[in-house]
Amino acid sequence: MADEMDEIISDFLIETTELIEELSQKFVELETNRDNQALVNDIFRSVHTIKGASGFLGFTQMVQLTHITESVLKKIKDGDIFLAPNIMDVILESIDMVKVLLEHIKQKDDVEEDLTGILGKLQDVYDGAGTSAEGGKSTKQASAKSAISARGEHEELHPDIDTEDLQSNFAGEYEDNDYREVDEAKPPKHLGELLVEDGKVSEDDVEEALTIQSMIKESIDTGDVPKVGEILTATDKASKEDVKKVLAKQPAQSDKGQPQQVEQTIRVDVERLDNVLNLVGELVLARNRLMKLVANLDIKYSETADISHLSELTAFINLITTDLQLAVMKTRMQPVKKVFNKFPRMVRDLARTMKKEVELRLVGEETELDKSIIEEVGDPLVHLIRNAADHGIELPDVRESAGKTRHGTVILSAYQEGNNIVLAIEDDGKGIDVDKLKEKIVEKEFASQDEIDRMSDKEVLDYIFLPGFSTAKLVTDVSGRGVGMDVVKTNITKLNGSISIETEVGQGTRFLLRLPLTLAIIQALMVGVADEVFAVPLSSVVETVRLDKKDIKTIRGQETVFLRDEVVPVYRLANKFYITSTSADDTEKVYMVVIVVNEKKFGMMVDKLYGQEEVVIKSIEGFSNSADGIAGATITGDGKVVLIIDPTVIFSSTLQGHK
Amino acid sequence: MEAFTVTEGVLQLVTFTLGSEEYAIDILKVQEINRMTVITMVPNSPQYVEGVINLRGKVIPVINLRKKFGISEIENDTDARIMIVDIKGITMGMVVDSVSEVLRVPATIVEATPPMATDISTEFINGIAKLADRLIILLDIDKLIEQGEMSVF
Numbered sequence: 185m186a187d188e189m190d191e192i193i194s195d196f197l198i199e200t201t202e203l204i205e206e207l208s209q210k211f212v213e214l215e216t217n218r219d220n221q222a223l224v225n226d227i228f229r230s231v232h233t234i235k236g237a238s239g240f241l242g243f244t245q246m247v248q249l250t251h252i253t254e255s256v257l258k259k260i261k262d263g264d265i266f267l268a269p270n271i272m273d274v275i276l277e278s279i280d281m282v283k284v285l286l287e288h289i290k291q292k293d294d295v296e297e298d299l300t301g302i303l304g305k306l307q308d309v310y311d312g313a314g315t316s317a318e319g320g321k322s323t324k325q326a327s328a329k330s331a332i333s334a335r336g337e338h339e340e341l342h343p344d345i346d347t348e349d350l351q352s353n354f355a356g357e358y359e360d361n362d363y364r365e366v367d368e369a370k371p372p373k374h375l376g377e378l379l380v381e382d383g384k385v386s387e388d389d390v391e392e393a394l395t396i397q398s399m400i401k402e403s404i405d406t407g408d409v410p411k412v413g414e415i416l417t418a419t420d421k422a423s424k425e426d427v428k429k430v431l432a433k434q435p436a437q438s439d440k441g442q443p444q445q446v447e448q449t450i451r452v453d454v455e456r457l458d459n460v461l462n463l464v465g466e467l468v469l470a471r472n473r474l475m476k477l478v479a480n481l482d483i484k485y486s487e488t489a490d491i492s493h494l495s496e497l498t499a500f501i502n503l504i505t506t507d508l509q510l511a512v513m514k515t516r517m518q519p520v521k522k523v524f525n526k527f528p529r530m531v532r533d534l535a536r537t538m539k540k541e542v543e544l545r546l547v548g549e550e551t552e553l554d555k556s557i558i559e560e561v562g563d564p565l566v567h568l569i570r571n572a573a574d575h576g577i578e579l580p581d582v583r584e585s586a587g588k589t590r591h592g593t594v595i596l597s598a599y600q601e602g603n604n605i606v607l608a609i610e611d612d613g614k615g616i617d618v619d620k621l622k623e624k625i626v627e628k629e630f631a632s633q634d635e636i637d638r639m640s641d642k643e644v645l646d647y648i649f650l651p652g653f654s655t656a657k658l659v660t661d662v663s664g665r666g667v668g669m670d671v672v673k674t675n676i677t678k679l680n681g682s683i684s685i686e687t688e689v690g691q692g693t694r695f696l697l698r699l700p701l702t703l704a705i706i707q708a709l710m711v712g713v714a715d716e717v718f719a720v721p722l723s724s725v726v727e728t729v730r731l732d733k734k735d736i737k738t739i740r741g742q743e744t745v746f747l748r749d750e751v752v753p754v755y756r757l758a759n760k761f762y763i764t765s766t767s768a769d770d771t772e773k774v775y776m777v778v779i780v781v782n783e784k785k786f787g788m789m790v791d792k793l794y795g796q797e798e799v800v801i802k803s804i805e806g807f808s809n810s811a812d813g814i815a816g817a818t819i820t821g822d823g824k825v826v827l828i829i830d831p832t833v834i835f836s837s838t839l840q841g842h843k
Numbered sequence: 844m845e846a847f848t849v850t851e852g853v854l855q856l857v858t859f860t861l862g863s864e865e866y867a868i869d870i871l872k873v874q875e876i877n878r879m880t881v882i883t884m885v886p887n888s889p890q891y892v893e894g895v896i897n898l899r900g901k902v903i904p905v906i907n908l909r910k911k912f913g914i915s916e917i918e919n920d921t922d923a924r925i926m927i928v929d930i931k932g933i934t935m936g937m938v939v940d941s942v943s944e945v946l947r948v949p950a951t952i953v954e955a956t957p958p959m960a961t962d963i964s965t966e967f968i969n970g971i972a973k974l975a976d977r978l979i980i981l982l983d984i985d986k987l988i989e990q991g992e993m994s995v996f
Contacts, residue, residue: 466900716884761886804885804895805903806933806988814885817895817902825883825897 196237197290198451203230204286205525207279212528215272216543224261231257234282246285249299252306253278259310269536274305276529454555457516464505464512465705465800469819471505472798474498509705517552517701520598520607523562524549527569527596534573541580541591542573551598553605557699560679561607564672568609568695569594571668576613576693586690588612604681604698612692616685618644643784645685649673677832680706680723680815708799708818708828711777712792713758719799719818719828726778726785728793733772745776745787752778754787755835781832788831801828847969847981849950856946856972858979859926859939862914866939866980867946867972874927874934876942879919893938898927905936911987912967930988937984946979948972953981 210227214220231254238246253275259265281302288295478491478498485491524546535542553561577583577592584590595610622636625647636644651670676683681699700706700723708719709728729747736743736754743754754776758764776787799818807814813834817827847854847869856867857876882894882905891910895902905925909916922941927934953970969981 763886802900802902805901806935807904817883819897819900819902823897824881825895825902827883827885827895 193241193289196241197286200234200237200282200286203234204279204283205522206230208276208529209525211272211276211279212532214267215269215532218267221261224257228254228257228261243285243289245296245299246282246289248303249278249281249285252303252310253282256306256310265309265312271309273536274302274309276533278302278306452515457512457555461512461516464509467505468509468705468798468800471502472820473822475502513554513701513705516555518555518558519550519552520558520561520605521549522558523565524596524598526562527565530566531569531573531594534570538574539579540573540577542577543591543593544569545593545595547595547597548599551600551605553598553699554701557605557679560675561697561699564675564697565596565607565609567668567672568697569596572609572611572613572693572695576611576615578614600701601698605701607697607699608694609697610692610694615689615691615693616645616648616687617689618687621645621647642685645687648685649683677830680721705798705800706828708797709777710794710797710826711757711775711788711790712794713761713790714763716761716763717794717820717824717826718757719797719826720777720779720788720831721815721828722796724779724781724830724832726780729776729778729787731774731776733774736774747778747785747787750785752785752787754789756789757829757834758789758791760834777831779831779835781835786835788835799826799828852950854948854950854953854972856948856979856981857926858943858946859924860941860943861908861912861939862917864980865943865977866982868926868928868982868984870945872928872930872984874929877925877927877936879923879925879938893936896925896936898934898936901934903927903934903936905938906987907938909938909940928984930984933988948974948979 207227207230210223210230214223214227217223231250235247235250235254238250256265256271256275260267260271265271281297281299284297288297475498478495481491482495527546528544531542531544534540572594573592577594578586578588580590583592593612595608597608597610599606599608618641621644625631625644626633626636630647630650631639649669649672673683676697676699679699681697683698684696685693686696687693707722709722709725711718711720729745731745735745737745739751743756744751745754746752775790775793777790777793778785778787797820799820801816802818804814804817813830813832815828815830815833817825820826847856848871855870857870857873858865858867860866880896882896884894885892885904888894891906891908893905893907893910895904907916908914917940919938919940924939924942925936926939926942927936952974953972955970956968957971967982967984967986969983972979972981
């Protein structure tokens, strides 16, 4: 029994969390589009659902809070309260409190929050609009009764209407219609909508009629449910002629009621999915091994018929495994909407505290990313969006005098590009002044004037990702402390992603985050240094070159090569890892893997190239120091462990020194 | 004695050798004992970290106790073993010269560590079990991982 209850509560938690996430966004949307009745109804319904469920589960505080919030929303819906920003603040605060309460329920800590503050505020908002709703309600109640008595049956039903409130022991003076029933009564609602459109009845009347209808439906179980039109005419809310007229307009099939949409999703524990993914990973490894073996056999016994059958079968297994891998990876994909959802609210709050006008546009919310990436990408995005709103967008007056619209726009978009997902954060603010940035770099002694003069704009811009580097004149609550951008960079790099900046003074700035679709399986280039084998993620490799030793020239102590008219510095992986390399001295030919970091090419010298392989990234138990450039490990076909290295990290300190 | 489980006054130990000395750890800490396999070196890791191995699909670190305790190194021979142990939730391997036996000793024969008794610093030692003809050093392997740090590297 306890288990069952736990299950119900955990379902409640998941559902409510989702509702709350949606709510925050809807509220912000509502603020820009106050007349959107559908949206208000939507919000109202969500809050009502939360209230109903928490009442049923006995979360008294939650009920208290959502009840009054709902009351306020009801008044907004009815137009009794104008949705001013300060009222929105109060509502959002109450939603925040719901989150806090939710967290307590999750932790099962039985902590009671002090709700008096927020309840008082909500009450004030509610009272501020007068008490007309109460009076209106009692007449509705009365008319509901008369509606039923007019039909002369089921009169005993009506007390049911407030069971939820009674259960929660909350003595509220405000009663409501049950909106979930409206959902169930979808097909007949069309008639109501049409009537409202024609101005024959008010929306309230229709809802009331629907409530009555659903009550009757519940009680009699059989098909003989009165139509909305009948109820409306019975309660003298609409004339028979009006209903007939509208009915004629209504398409015939909607009258019958549509088949209920069957739910097409199931919730699965992430652990189970991870398990499946791990198994598929092992399968991929086994397949690689099998293919190697079969290839060997094929060379040895090419004439045997069995071998050719085996080859065929292996090719088939190869195909299926690849498909399976893709399919499993897809199950872990989630729309970026999940992270994007929290930003409209954040930008709204930011804009209000900074007295700016900022509009956040979300593009491509449906784009899907692996769950683990979705989870990791939130923090970097928060930083970047805050930066855009704080540093990027100017104050309204400044914008106006610069000939721009008073309100700034931040566009957050997501789209797929090959095997990558690109997230772009774009603002139409003041942009980054590269010259000022140069001054700052010299002033902070990150580089000398001489070095700066030789740098491209792109290289200069990369300095904002260094720890302790902030260009903000003022340290605000929001940003400017010099932490942030380096965290963004580290987080993105950790995800095997990259970040780049495009900016124009006065026009705005755009940050582009390029992320892999998934983290678990990557394409890697296997390289050898002495007896050691390392895997280099193919994402950072541009090309591989075979070099004559004599092509390597030393410029100011730095080994470099000329690669198609480009000077490319060369670093030896062996030196970096303190391995005695065989190619260091005696061989004539060496291999170089060309890698790009921040649009800058460099060569990594290795002894051998083994080729490209698909590897499953495994974490190393008890290993925490990722600064060494070890991104993880993988197990090759023959069961050996091969380390996956991240050249961009390994050589970052070296590269920094050469800037 | 918190590193050892005492049941009815008896300690159950796995003993192994490093150089000329005999050491023991609590049997409950030992997951399995494997023959030497190929160890992949990890660049820039502490010198006592031998590398990583593949333990049935899991990549775990292996440390060399000789190096950790500053005992002179020898070439690993056929007796050498990797003991897979669980230290603070981390599965890891320890290279030892050889594994001797599983031993049950009464808790009463364990004495406090005399200062400077062995090659290794006393911080890893829990006590010494005095048997008729030999001394066994009881290792507190939890201390092998730095205090407050949940990583080997």
